[in-house]
Each structure stands twice: as structure tokens, then as C-alpha cells.
Amino acid sequence: MPALQRILSTTEGRLAVIAFGVFIAMALLSPDKFLSVQNLTSMAFQFPEFAILALAMTITMLTGGIDLSVVGIANMTAIIAALILTNVTGSGDGWAVLALALCVSMVVGMLAGLFNGILIAKLGLPPILATLGSGLIFTGIAIAMTGGSAVMGFPVATAWIGNSTVLGIPTPVIVFALLALGVSLVLTRTGFGIKLRMFGTNPLAARYAAVNIDAMLIKVYIFSGALAATSGMVVMSRANSAKADYGSSYLLLAVLIAVLGGVNPYGGYGRVIGVILAVLSMQFLSSGMNMLQVSNFARELIWGSLLIFVMIMNTWRARRA
Amino acid sequence: MKIDWSRNETLVALVILGFCVAAAVSDPGFLSISTLTDLLRGGIVLGIFAVAALIVLISGGIDVSFTAVAAFTMYVTAMILNAAAPWMPWWAALGFGMGVGACLGAFNGVLIAFFGLPTLIVTLGTMSIFRGTMLTFIGQKQITTLPPGMRDFGRMMLLRGENADGSFYSLHGAFAVTVLVVILTWAILHHTMLGRQIFAIGGSSESARRIGINVRQVQFFVYIYVGALAGLAGIIHASMARVANPFDLVGLELSVIAAVVLGGARLAGGHGTLTGTILGVALIVLVRNSLIVLGIPSTWQSVTIGCLILIGTGLPAWQAKRAAARAA
Numbered sequence: 072m073p074a075l076q077r078i079l080s081t082t083e084g085r086l087a088v089i090a091f092g093v094f095i096a097m098a099l100l101s102p103d104k105f106l107s108v109q110n111l112t113s114m115a116f117q118f119p120e121f122a123i124l125a126l127a128m129t130i131t132m133l134t135g136g137i138d139l140s141v142v143g144i145a146n147m148t149a150i151i152a153a154l155i156l157t158n159v160t161g162s163g164d165g166w167a168v169l170a171l172a173l174c175v176s177m178v179v180g181m182l183a184g185l186f187n188g189i190l191i192a193k194l195g196l197p198p199i200l201a202t203l204g205s206g207l208i209f210t211g212i213a214i215a216m217t218g219g220s221a222v223m224g225f226p227v228a229t230a231w232i233g234n235s236t237v238l239g240i241p242t243p244v245i246v247f248a249l250l251a252l253g254v255s256l257v258l259t260r261t262g263f264g265i266k267l268r269m270f271g272t273n274p275l276a277a278r279y280a281a282v283n284i285d286a287m288l289i290k291v292y293i294f295s296g297a298l299a300a301t302s303g304m305v306v307m308s309r310a311n312s313a314k315a316d317y318g319s320s321y322l323l324l325a326v327l328i329a330v331l332g333g334v335n336p337y338g339g340y341g342r343v344i345g346v347i348l349a350v351l352s353m354q355f356l357s358s359g360m361n362m363l364q365v366s367n368f369a370r371e372l373i374w375g376s377l378l379i380f381v382m383i384m385n386t387w388r389a390r391r392a
Numbered sequence: 393m394k395i396d397w398s399r400n401e402t403l404v405a406l407v408i409l410g411f412c413v414a415a416a417v418s419d420p421g422f423l424s425i426s427t428l429t430d431l432l433r434g435g436i437v438l439g440i441f442a443v444a445a446l447i448v449l450i451s452g453g454i455d456v457s458f459t460a461v462a463a464f465t466m467y468v469t470a471m472i473l474n475a476a477a478p479w480m481p482w483w484a485a486l487g488f489g490m491g492v493g494a495c496l497g498a499f500n501g502v503l504i505a506f507f508g509l510p511t512l513i514v515t516l517g518t519m520s521i522f523r524g525t526m527l528t529f530i531g532q533k534q535i536t537t538l539p540p541g542m543r544d545f546g547r548m549m550l551l552r553g554e555n556a557d558g559s560f561y562s563l564h565g566a567f568a569v570t571v572l573v574v575i576l577t578w579a580i581l582h583h584t585m586l587g588r589q590i591f592a593i594g595g596s597s598e599s600a601r602r603i604g605i606n607v608r609q610v611q612f613f614v615y616i617y618v619g620a621l622a623g624l625a626g627i628i629h630a631s632m633a634r635v636a637n638p639f640d641l642v643g644l645e646l647s648v649i650a651a652v653v654l655g656g657a658r659l660a661g662g663h664g665t666l667t668g669t670i671l672g673v674a675l676i677v678l679v680r681n682s683l684i685v686l687g688i689p690s691t692w693q694s695v696t697i698g699c700l701i702l703i704g705t706g707l708p709a710w711q712a713k714r715a716a717a718r719a720a
Contacts, residue, residue, distance in 0.1 A: 136394070139646075190702065195713035197659050199454075200705045203646055207698030215691045319643075323516060330513055368532070372524025378517040382509050 080332030082385060086348040089381075093352050094319050097359030104362045106320035112241060116233070118354040119243035120305045121317070122347075124325040125332070126254050127298035129346050130291055132329055133258070133271045133309065135338025136198030138295045140206030142322045144183045145303030146315050147209040148176035152170035152304060153313035156229060165226025176300050183209055184296020188289030213315035221314040233308030243305050250298065257294075267291060271338025328353060333385075352377070400708055402654030404671040407700070411678055415685040422685050425553070426561040433563070434677040436632070437641075439570045440625040441575050441648040441669070446669045449652060450581070450593035451614045452661025453511035457500060457519040460643045461619050462626030463638055464522045468530060469627060469637040473539035482545035482631075484599040486569070488619040489627035496522060497619015498612070505611040519642075524640055535636040546631040560702045566628045573621060578666050580617075590614060594661030650697065652678045654704040673698065 078084035097105045102350040104110060124141045140256030152172040183205070191199040235242050238273050258264035266287050269279040278284055307313045332349035356377070357370045405588040441458060448455040469489045473480055480488065496518075538546070548565030581587035589610045592600040601607050627707045630636040653659065654675060655668025679696050688696065 087562065180466045182638060190706065194706050195709040196702070196706050197709070199659060200650075200653060200701060203650060204698045204701035204705070207694045207701065211695030211698060214694065217687075218691060288543060323520070326516060327520075336513060366528050368524050368527030370524070373530055375517040375520030375524060379503060379509070379521070382513055383503075383507055383519070 078321045083342060083348060085331065085381075085384065086331070086345055086352065089245060089353040090122040090348045090355065093355045093359070097362070100359065101362045105359055110358060110362070112154060112236075114354050114358050115144065115241045115244045116309065117358075118350055119247035120302050120309065120319045121199060121252060121324050121328070122247050123302035123305065124321055124352040125300075125328040126250060126343070128329040129332070129334050129341050129343070130254065130258070130298075131295050132334045132336050133267055133341050134288060134291055135162045135271045135274070136202075136288075136291070137326070137336070138187065138202050138299075139199065139322060140183070140187060140202040140209055141299040141302070141325060142318055143206035143209030143297065144180055144296050144299035145306060146313070146317055147183065147213045147303075148180045148217055148300040148313065149303035149313040149317070150213045151179055152176040152309055153225065154216065156225045157222060165228040166199040167365070168226060169228045169231075173304060175209055176228055176304060177297060178261060180296045180297070180298075180300025180303070181293045184293035184299075185289065187296065188292035189209055191292065192285040192288040210315060212235075217313075217315060221312045223312040226309060229308050230311065231308070233305050233310075233346075235237070243309070246301065246305060250301065251343050251347060254298075254302065258343065262288065263287070268339055269342075271335075273339075322354070324374070327374060331378055331381055399434070399668075400654065400704065401665065401668045401671055403575040403707065404654055404656075404668065404675055404704065407704075408675050408678060410669065411675075411682075411686070415682055418687060419685045422682065427682070428561045429561045430681055431674070431677055432567055433679055435673050436564060436566045436570050437625050437629045438648060438651070439646075439673050440621055440628070441644070441707075442652050442669050442673045443480050443573055443666070444621040444625075445645075445648050445652045446578065446655075446657055446666065447581070447590065447614055448511070448618055448658040449609060449649075449659065450594045450664045451590045451662065452597060453509065453611070454502065454649070454659065455500070455515045455615070455618055456645045456649070457515040457522065458618055458622040458625075459641045459643070460519040460522040461493050461496045461622040461650075462629065463621035463641045464496060464526045465489050465628075466626035466630040466640075467526055467535065468492060469623075470535045470538055470542065470630060471530065473541065474535070474537070478539050478541075480541045482540065482541045482548070485537070485539065485541035485545065485628055485663045486624060488625040491623070492624020493626065494616050497616045497622070500619065501612040501615035504615060505608040519645075523642060530638075532638060534638070535588065536634075537610050538630065538634060542627065542631045545628075546634050564632060566632060569624070569628060572585050573624070574666060574670070585659070586610065586613065591662055594663075596662075635637060647676060647697065650701045654701065656708075672704075 077385070079086065124145065127138055127141050152175065155172040155175060156168055159171065176242045187202055187205050190196045190205065191198050231242065233243055237245055258267065266277065269280065270282060270284060270287060306317055310317065328348060328349045330336055332345035335344065353374065356373060360370055360373070437682065444458050448458065469492055473485060473488070499516060500518055503509050504511055543702070550563045550565050550567060552560070552562040554560055581590065589600065589605045592605055593607050593610055597607050617652065624628065626641065629641060633640070651672035652664070652669050653667065655672030657664030676697065679700065680693065683693055683696060684690055
């Protein structure tokens with residue numbers, strides 16, 4: 072079957088088969104629950120927040136870097152937005168305050184990314200250490216601003232981002248879809264995207280090709296910071312609160328999804344469609360296991376096994392080729 | 393003695409010194425035996441972890457699964473010894489833990505050395521696997537009655553005493569184990585062929601292969617050794633806490649790696665010293681235990697550690713970048 076072989080010869084093709092297989096398996100194992108409208112919508116509300124973090128991880132990994140500060144940025148910006156939402160009283164139902172909070176947190180996210188970018192590009196820190204350190208600082212600032220407790224009591228309008236639907240589609244999915252499309256276009260259709268992948272494949276060649284590496288790296292981390300801030304807004308709206316230690320397991324999950332999606336952690340290769348397929352596989356798996364009443368911790372076990380399985384498959388095929 | 397100002401060790405030692413002077417000025421009670429024993433106590437488990445992380449970094453890899461190995465080992469060991477071998481003395485319990493840890497480490501070793509997978513990805517994956525297996529199939533409840541061997545070890549003290557003000561201080565016997573681990577690792581790294589080979593594959597695994605080093609075998613040893621050390625640290629942690637809590641330890645891995653990197657080990661491999669590692673651990677423990685003495689509230693602890701990491705790794709990186717620019 073040459074058609075099947077062609078599908079299986081690419082990382083994305085194999086992932087599509089895995090995602091489809093998991094979906095079918097879960098649908099067969101508990102048809103009335105897994106395929107119910109209720110389950111499908113609850114899945115659609117759950118995955119965007121970590122999927123957006125995985126997008127941020129993807130663009131930094133394409134340059135051969137990594138951004139371990141995404142969860143820190145998300146929580147810090149969410150807390151800043153939450154403090155604005157609870158302390159600034161606007162007129163009306165809070166749309167103006169919400170807009171202000173969103174703008175401020177986006178700017179803060181980009182500044183945090185700029186900080187990372189300067190550390191990495193100008194001072195020459197290894198990305199893993201720079202973002203590990205800055206992630207601790209961002210989380211620390213979030214703790215210091217709140218004393219570690221949750222910020223709650225937002226105007227009604229806030230729930231719109233994380234808890235509403237537009238034309239029957241959950242808003243977080245729309246946000247994610249737009250961002251995924253945007254990232255995909257930037258990576259494939261702009262000079263910036265080409266430079267980024269070129270640097271990831273061979274930094275020296277990129278330098279000889281007169282790519283302004285410092286400016287490019289700084290832009291990448293600003294981009295990643297902005298994505299992390301968006302994810303922070305979605306989490307804040309869905310949880311209707313903000314706290315310094317929300318989503319600490321998302322960091323590992325975001326790295327895992329990016330790698331599962333075929334992004335080369337040493338840089339150079341990665342496609343948004345792979346990341347989307349990886350996100351869907353993970354969400355189908357974990358919702359399905361929820362239906363089957365498998366413990367939460369079994370999810371962790373299966374995620375880890377899936378990651379290693381896919382890596383073995385990828386290297387084994389590469390070696391044979 | 394000539395002081396080399398460009399080394400990380402010098403920088404970290406100066407920061408520690410500065411911290412102690414500032415702390416002593418703001419609270420004269422800081423300079424006491426109980427502060428010292430508290431610091432040493434805080435460094436026992438962290439120190440063993442750091443030595444393990446150092447060896448992996450020198451060999452050119454990175455391991456984030458060692459805390460999961462430690463948690464798995466302490467939980468499973470406590471359970472097995474309680475059920476099957478309560479007569480086991482403390483030293484056998486420690487040995488048993490090292491064995492369990494070594495098996496888990498061998499799992500990492502197979503994936504890394506024989507399948508050739510990237511170390512960060514493998515250990516991220518196995519961290520979830522170890523933790524998930526333990527919490528799904530073995531148990532989630534704390535074990536509050538430890539086996540007698542571990543209980544005895546938990547009560548062992550090297551020294552004990554009373555301060556002038558009537559408060560007590562003590563130094564746990566496990567400190568001696570940490571010292572032994574440091575000495576053993578020093579001997580392996582600097583006085584055996586194997587140690588030179590670990591440095592060599594970290595420096596350049598291709599060159600190491602060409603001069604006839606069996607890279608896979610060395611890597612395999614490194615991950616088994618790290619697993620054994622992590623298992624040991626897990627047993628010590630449970631014995632000192634007098635409870636085996638499966639949710640302990642995991643989450644510590646990045647702070648440990650930060651401590652080692654502060655001490656001058658490089659992520660690219662081939663560089664790193666035990667002196668630097670010990671200093672790095674000392675600094676992290678100092679910040680965790682005594683930040684409050686300087687008048688900085690403990691909510692700022694993670695900001696402080698974050699800044700230390702950035703300064704500690706940023707200064708040498710920036711110096712290297714400037715030197716490279718001057719040479720070019």
C-alpha cells in the first residue's frame with residue numbers, strides 16, 4: 072500500500088494516524104460518553120490553554136532554544152490582569168476594564184519575552200538557563216504581588232474569553248485556531264520564518280548569510296512571551312481567578328507536545344500541523360481515560376510512554392533511511 | 393595562592409561570603425552552630441542530587457528524572473522492606489535503594505546509550521513514566537511507619553549539643569553519606585580511566601569515539617550511577633523526614649541543576665567541578681534557609697534564586713562572548 076506508506080513516512084502522517092487511532096479507540100471503548108456533545112465541548116474548552124503554550128515552545132525550539140519561562144509569564148500576566156480587573160472599577164459591565172487588562176498583560180508578556188531575548192542574544196546565555204532563571208523571577212514576582220493567594224472577583228465580561236461560545240464554537244478554540252494559523256503563516260510565509268529555521272538548522276551558515284541573529288532571537292522570545300500571555304488570559308478567564316502556581320504541570324506538557332509534534336528540539340524542523348495533531352492526541356487520550364475512570368496519574372504515565380515511543384519510532388526510521 | 397577571578401567558583405564563594413557578612417551584620421545570632429548545622433542538614437539530599445546532576449552534565453547530557461527516581465525508590469523500598477524484609481539493617485536498606493535506583497537509571501541508560509535519543513527528552517519522558525507508574529499502580533498514600541532499618545537510620549546523629557541559650561542542635565548521620573558520595577565521585581572523575589572518559593565524551597563525543605572510547609558503555613554507566621545516587625538520596629530523604637511521601641522531591645530537579653550550573657558546570661558538557669557544585673548547593677541552601685535574616689521576605693525567594701542563576705551564568709557567558717569578539 073504505497074499511499075499508506077507515504078503517510079507513514081512523515082512525522083505528521085504518523086501522528087495523524089495516532090490521533091485518529093486514539094479517537095476511534097476511545098469512541099469504541101465508551102461510545103455513549105466519549106462521543107457525547109458534552110464531552111466534545113469540554114475537551115474543546117480544555118486543550119487551548121496548554122496548546123498555546125506548546126506553540127510558544129515550538130517557535131523557540133525551532134531556533135534550537137527552549138522557553139522554560141512560559142508558565143511563569145502566563146501566571147505573572149494573568150495576575151497583573153486580575154489585579155487590574157479587581158481594582159479598576161469602570162463604568163458599565165466591565166468591557167473597557169477587560170480591554171485595558173488584556174492590553175497591559177500583552178505588553179507585560181512581550182516585555183518578559185524581550186528580557187529573555189536580551190539575555191540570550193546579547194549576553195549569550197544558554198536559552199535553557201536564561202529562561203529557567205527568568206521563569207523563577209516571573210513566578211516570584213507573581214507570588215510577591217499576591218502573597219501566594221488567588222485573585223478572584225472579576226467583572227462578568229471576563230468570562231467571555233474562556234467560557235463562552237461563538238456560533239457554537241468555544242471561544243478558546245477560536246483563539247487557538249487563529250494563533251496557530253498566525254504562527255504557521257509567520258513560519259512558512261515570511262522572511263522571519265525562513266531566517267528562524269535557517270538559524271535553527273545551522274547557526275553559523277545563518278550568520279554568514281547576513282541574518283541579524285540578535286534581532287531575530289529577541290523577536291522570537293518576544294513572540295513566545297506574547298503567546299504565553301495569551302494562554303495566561305485564557306486560563307484566568309476559564310478558572311475565573313489567577314494564582315501564581317496555576318498550570319505548573321503545563322510546562323512539561325508543552326515541551327512534550329512540541330516534541331511529540333515532530334519539532335526537533337535541536338532546531339530547524341517543526342510544523343504547526345504536527346503540534347496540533349499532538350495536542351489532539353493528548354486531549355483524546357486524557358479525556359478518554361477520564362471516561363474509562365483511569366486515574367489522573369495514569370495519564371502522566373501514558374504521556375511519557377507516548378513521547379518515548381514516538382522518539383524511538385522517529386530515530387529508528389531516520390537511521391534506517 | 394593566586395585567585396582566578398574569571399572562575400564561577402570564585403564568584404559563588406564571594407556571593408556566599410557577602411551573604412554571610414550581610415546576614416551577620418543584620419542579625420548577630422546568624423553566626424551560630426545551629427545555623428551551620430541547619431545549612432549542612434539542608435545540603436544532605438540536595439548535595440547528593442547535585443553530584444548526580446554534575447556527572448550527567450559533564451558527560452554532555454542533562455537528566456531531569458532523578459527526583460522521580462528518588463521518589464519512586466523511597467516509596468517502593470519502604471513498601472517492600474515493610475512487607476518482606478523488616479529485619480534489614482539500615483546499611484542494607486540504603487544498598488537496596490541504590491539497587492532500585494540503578495535499575496531505573498539503567499532504563500534511562502538503555503534509551504540514551506543504545507537508542508541514541510536526546511537526553512532531555514528521554515528523561516522528561518521517564519520522569520512522567522516513573523511518577524505515573526508509582527502513583528497509578530503502587531500507591532498514593534504516605535507511608536508513615538517506615539521499616540525499622542530506615543527508622544534507625546533516621547535517628548542516627550553525628551553530633552548533638554545544646555547552645556548557650558538552651559536550644560538544641562544536631563547533625564544528621566546522613567551527612568557522612570553525602571561526604572562519602574562526594575569523595576567517591578571525586579575519585580571516579582579524577583583518578584580513573586572512566587572519569588577521563590566521562591569528561592572526554594562530554595567534550596566531544598565524536599572525538600572520544602575516534603580515540604577508541606566506547607561512548608555507549610560510558611553513557612550507560614553514567615545513567616546507572618546517577619540512578620543509584622538518586623535512589624540513595626530518596627531513602628535518606630524518607631528516613632530524615634520519617635515518612636515516605638510519594639509527592640515529595642519531584643519539582644526540585646531544576647533547582648538542583650541550577651545549583652550545579654552556578655558552580656561552573658556547562659550545559660554543553662565537558663566542564664564542571666565538585667568544588668563548584670558544593671559551593672552552588674551551599675548558596676541555594678543559604679538562600680532558602682536564611683533569606684529572611686537579610687530582611688527579604690520569603691515570598692521573594694524564587695526571585696532571588698532566579699537572579700542568582702542569571703548572574704551566575706550570565707557573567708561568564710558575557711565574558712566568553714566578549715573574549716570571542718576580541719579574538720575575531
